[in-house]
Amino acid sequence: MDLADAPLLFLGLLGHAAIWIGLVNRLHGLAFPRVVVRWLTLLRLIALATLPLAYLANLYIQDLPWLRPTQWTRLAAGLQAYGWGAAAMGLFVSARWGWRQLPRAGRELCRVQSSTSLSPAAELARHPVANPIRRAISRLPGNQSLELEVVEKELVVPRLPPALDGLSIAHLTDLHYTGGISREYFEVVARITNDLNPDLIAVTGDLVDKVHCIDWLPATLGRLRAPQGVYAILGNHDLRVKGELGRLRRVLTDLGIVDLGLTHRHIEISGARVLLAGNERPWIVPPADAPECPDRDEDEACLRLLLSHSPDQLGWARQRGFDLMLAGHTHGGQIRLPGVGALLCPSLYGVKYDCGVFHEPPTVLHVSRGLSGVDPLRFFCPPELVRLVLRAPAARSRPTAQTTTEAEPAGVR
Ligand SMILES: [Fe+2]
Structure with missing residues (x-):
């Protein structure tokens, strides 16, 4: 040559x-x-x-x-x-x-207020990964699969009713109960979530990969507490329980978790209305009665919040006038290359919605990297638990020395 x-x-x-x-x-x-x-x-x-x-x-x-x-x-x-x-x-x-490297739409709406790396495994008597091969993988140098990043992000939602300024939402996603990481690990994650004192908790799918792990729910997600409620939808991996999908939904409901895969809800917070809906497309269709959600009434102050497993549903959310959409599924790519970012990202849009905040009016989309995965393998992409604090545009606090605009892992974007 x-x-x-x-x-x-x-x-x-x-x-x-x-x-x-x-x-x-x-x-x-x-x-x-x-x-x-x-x-x-x-x-x-x-x-x-x-x-x-x-x-x-x-x-x-x-x-x-x-x-x-x-x-x-x-x-x-x-x-x-x-x-x-x-x-x-x-x-x-x-x-x-x-x-x-150019700023993307949405990043300017988000400010990271704090970021703390925690090790839930350190609180356990036994290593959370029992299988010796998987445990060896989890201990590979640079593997961050058990390094939980707890992030507080202040997020401006352009159409947020002023009465909801300061509303906090814990966003959990992609827990992937497979048995690979122990139930006790996720019990600690639930306790950390409660310690964040969120007003509302949203869980955006991929909860249980194995049927026997449905029994983990009472000790883990069942312990979540928030004054405005705990809401969940299912993801594609939840279909792996096959004939037990109905039981999975029943267990969630019995634990007091509102299954938005089956319905939408109107609640009132500080006198302002909040519409919560779920979208489990494209794997579970139709997405309950979400298509029947009332359209936005411009005269009415109402936050329209969508829980969707896949960020690919952003177009669906925009069509229906959702103000804020929370999603997971992509795991941030799990393995990110410095200067390049995610390579593998299960999305029709490739790596476009790998993780972070995106603004395609009228919807602000937050994609979390999630808490786990089928395999304990993450490089430059630690699992994350996010506490979002919603801000109306005029009420956003001034930046302080401790705050930074949102940055992706591995310095991308
Ligand atoms: Fe997932």
């Missing part, structure tokens, strides 16, 4: 990776059956690994013995065309890295 070809080859490989990783991300944003997603993911990962090898073979080996010359010529031409396409995609990705 000529040295002059190296930048082109690099761009080609970069674009190739972007194409196939992007396809995997979008595949996971769809509601295909789990087995289909698994097989398609495997095929795409094989393509991710195989095509660069074929491309290199094209560069270095001009005559493969098992191919007739005409076949080889066709294959070589196809690879060449793909290589140019991938190089163009690589250019696009390189440019996008630059764009990611």
Whole structure:
């Protein structure tokens, strides 16, 4: 290979990776059956690994013995065309890295008031990961899967009724009770949540992956307390309990947790009305009676708050005039590269809504990195428990020396 070809080859490989990783991300944003997603993911990962090898073979080996010359010529031409396409995609990705450094809409609405790294595992007599292989993974240098970041964010909601200025919401998501991390760990997380003294608690899905972990709910989420209530929806991983989904919802309801997957609610806080609704699309449809939520009445002071597992439902939220949408699902990518950010993100929009705050009027979207995952693997992406303090635009406090505008993990955006 000529040295002059190296930048082109690099761009080609970069674009190739972007194409196939992007396809995997979008595949996971769809509601295909789990087995289909698994097989398609495997095929795409094989393509991710195989095509660069074929491309290199094209560069270095001009005559493969098992191919007739005409076949080889066709294959070589196809690879060449793909290589140019991938190089163009690589250019696009390189440019996008630059764009990611620009401020994004929504960031200016959020100010981090405090951030504390806690270790719930340190309060336990036994390590929370019992399986020796998983425990070894959780102890890998740099693995932050058990380093809980408790963050307080002041969030301006442009249409917040003034009476709700200062309303605090604890946002929990993606707990993933699999048995991999012990129940006792999540009991500590519940206690930490209560210690934040939120007015309201919102849990945005992926609670239970394994049927036997439904029995963990009374000791964990069942202990959450907030004066304005605890609200929850389910996510795609909750479907793994299959025939027990009804029991899962019943247990939540029996614990006093309002299941917004089944209904919407009107409550009143400080004299102002709050509409709470849930959206479990695209995995659980229809999303209860949320489509029947009353439309926004511009004359009425009412906060419209949506709990959605997937941030991809932002368009749905905007159409229905929600002021604030809380979501999870993406886990912040779980593994983030410094200067690059998330690579794997199960969304139809790729890594666009990986984590943080986004403002696409009239909706402000908060995407949490979540508390856990199927595998105890997180780099530059610690799990987070967020306490949001809502602010009306005119009432936002002045910045202090301790406050910073929102920054993503690994310095992205
Ligand atoms: Fe999840």
